[in-house]
Amino acid sequence: MASAPNDTVFDEFLSQRGHETASVGWQQNYNKLQCPECMGLHDTDATECSVCGWTPRTV
Numbered sequence: 001m002a003s004a005p006n007d008t009v010f011d012e013f014l015s016q017r018g019h020e021t022a023s024v025g026w027q028q029n030y031n032k033l034q035c036p037e038c039m040g041l042h043d044t045d046a047t048e049c050s051v052c053g054w055t056p057r058t059v
């Protein structure tokens with residue numbers, strides 16, 4: 001049971017999430033900034049997402 005297909009899928013999901021969060025920032029959507037977490041749109045001077053509280057990680 002330990003080698004169930006779902007385990008592999010879940011591991012890949014975690015590794016993908018980890019890769020994304022390594023250097024995550026605002027997504028550009030026309031002249032707006034888009035939150036990668038909730039897809040909320042904000043002005044270009046936004047420093048955090050007012051919808052879900054997400055903040056960009058600038059390394």
Ligand SMILES: [Zn+2]
Pocket residue numbers: 035036037038039040049050051052053054
């Ligand atoms: Zn958000």
